[in-house]
């Protein structure tokens with residue numbers, strides 16, 4: 001990877017990935033793009049372009065302008081928003097990905113795009129969900145993710161585009177609050193722990209989902225993209241995760257730092273139904289064997305770091 005274009009660069013993953021890539025590959029070698037402009041570090045520390053990923057000509061034009069050899073395609077609507085606006089989600093999630101793949105094909109560039117545990121459905125095995133198993137998701141987001149996995153495989157097999165991807169679990173981060181996801185409670189709970197020592201979860205007690213800390217997610221993307229392609233069997237959509245947790249597990253971890261923290265529940269039926277259709281915990285053996293995936297953070301160290309960073313940050317705004 002030498003010249004990298006990132007779409008969705010102001011999102012939860014993009015805002016941290018751009019900074020790490022610029023540290024590793026040089027500020028001028030990482031072009032951040034997003035549909036809007038926000039004057040933050042992503043905008044201020046290297047090349048930035050406004051890009052609506054559904055605009056194929058603009059996508060190609062920017063990629064050619066910087067002569068990129070790698071596309072990190074992150075622009076997407078997440079699960080809850082996609083359920084509210086399914087047709088818009090199809091246009092952005094599938095139209096944007098197709099434009100990214102066509103751009104990668106034209107420039108002979110590598111392409112990374114994330115899938116998700118949302119690519120599994122209610123009749124997928126919920127425990128130790130295999131790398132290769134039944135995928136019949138019941139959400140528009142899940143349909144987009146399965147179609148995206150297959151489209152990326154097609155572009156590799158048909159056109160030789162070096163496509164790579166992972167199935168992300170819920171991602172926890174403190175820099176850019178996520179929006180529109182089902183697992184966002186796992187971020188919001190820390191903001192509320194600092195602000196008012198209590199949180200009302202829209203996901204019910206006992207709802208186990210896979211989760212991971214953002215630094216482990218960023219490392220996984222870079223490790224996969226730098227891996228020897230000849231050793232990749234699965235290539236797109238590797239299962240990766242660090243832990244399987246429910247809301248009460250977060251509360252217990254937070255209470256070791258803030259003993260009077262309380263957790264209440266006000267279940268959102270839409271996001272609960274999405275969460276119930278996803279696995280409880282996925283098997284990561286393929287990612288470990290094929291490119292050495294190894295997360296560093298567990299719930300204890302995540303909680304320690306999140307509370308430390310948020311406690312010291314002025315950005316304790318909660319939704």
Ligand code: VAH
Pocket residue numbers: 078079080116117118141168169170171178180181182183184
């Ligand atoms: C979501 N954070 O909740 C995303 C992710 C596995 C969850 O895909 O939609």
